[in-house]
């Protein structure tokens with residue numbers, strides 16, 4: 001597809017302005033004149049077609065299967081979009097007096113309570129704007145909690161399967177990061193944890209089910225080990241989609257959780273739009289939560305700004321209100337039974353796909369999985385010299401989005417597949433058929449896979465070069481390699 005500048009034809013215009021009846025000659029600097037700026041010259045229909053065709057190249061959940069592990073790319077019902085756009089919500093100003101936005105405050109207040117119910121925590125803040133921001137907030141809460149007790153702890157423990165945001169958050173706040181091994185079943189290695197869990201550790205950050213898609217069977221023992229040494233346990237709730245209505249981090253012994261509303265509770269994501277990463281805590285930690293807190297008394301809903309122990313604000317106003325509204329609408333529409341159904345369906349779908357694909361790719365952790373599973377392309381890499389990256393690119397030729405690849409780091413040539421509950425058997429089978437075909441290609445015609453993609457608008461990109469020498473201007477691109 002050509003760029004607008006390549007389509008430009010000298011002298012072609014989109015609109016014909018009327019002749020000016022002003023006699024004086026305009027004094028416009030030369031480099032601001034049409035020729036000086038070098039804008040493309042096109043007719044209206046040229047431009048409309050260009051952008052309409054570009055828009056149809058987008059790939060999203062609304063156009064096809066999106067098995068991007070860890071990201072929960074489920075279909076988001078459109079009714080939640082309508083809710084987020086209701087005039088009464090949309091036209092509010094965040095600085096409006098509380099008396100004039102009781103409905104919005106009630107939505108936030110009720111959502112906090114619903115999230116407490118879902119996670120088994122006792123208080124929530126809706127301020128953080130993504131999972132990583134929730135981690136930052138939660139770890140700041142940990143720090144404040146220890147400071148209040150007159151303690152200073154230097155380390156935070158994460159498993160070797162953890163998402164990069166976990167150690168990054170801990171390091172950002174000045175903690176030394178200790179990495180604990182996973183055992184041969186993919187659970188946290190208890191012996192390793194026992195060895196490293198000392199009174200110098202502020203806490204453990206652990207997602208469950210973990211990034212291998214496995215529910216850690218020893219979770220209650222793990223939280224006990226950490227608590228015995230006075231530490232706190234942080235729940236990275238990115239994988240909550242597997243256990244809604246089935247199990248609660250609060251009951252497993254976790255002290256702090258974040259949820260990714262944009263993943264689990266129905267907000268389209270992946271295009272760089274706003275997210276939301278509410279943080280929930282047990283009672284002891286509530287005084288440290290960010291302000292303002294939303295409170296309800298006989299006079300209605302209001303805001304409390306003062307709390308001597310609060311870590312302060314972590315976001316302007318009340319967080320990503322549109323995402324909060326979608327989550328509220330989604331939870332209300334599904335109800336407790338519906339949320340449980342969603343998780344059960346997500347887990348069933350993942351296990352079905354895992355069973356279909358395990359014959360064609362290696363399955364390093366051979367256990368019932370939760371909402372996602374991790375395959376390894378090591379057989380293809382060693383025997384056919386075809387790597388997971390090639391397989392991911394080949395999927396694009398078949399018109400499917402690739403799974404998450406090379407994560408978690410502990411699986412060689414990892415492919416992390418999360419089908420979500422909103423896919424039916426037909427699309428799961430289609431995906432499995434394609435993956436099967438690619439596995440056969442790796443043996444019979446490996447050059448087809450290593451040369452992929454061939455059918456996409458742009459072929460294989462040099463991502464290292466793109467990162468090191470990004471071409472940001474079309475004119476410059478001519479002089480670039």
Ligand SMILES: *Cc1c(COP(=O)(O)O)cnc(C)c1O
Nearest residue numbers: 070130131132163165236238260
């Ligand atoms: C997505 C994810 C995060 C980070 O969440 P963001 O909302 O992208 O900031 C953290 N941990 C895990 C396991 C995740 O999948």
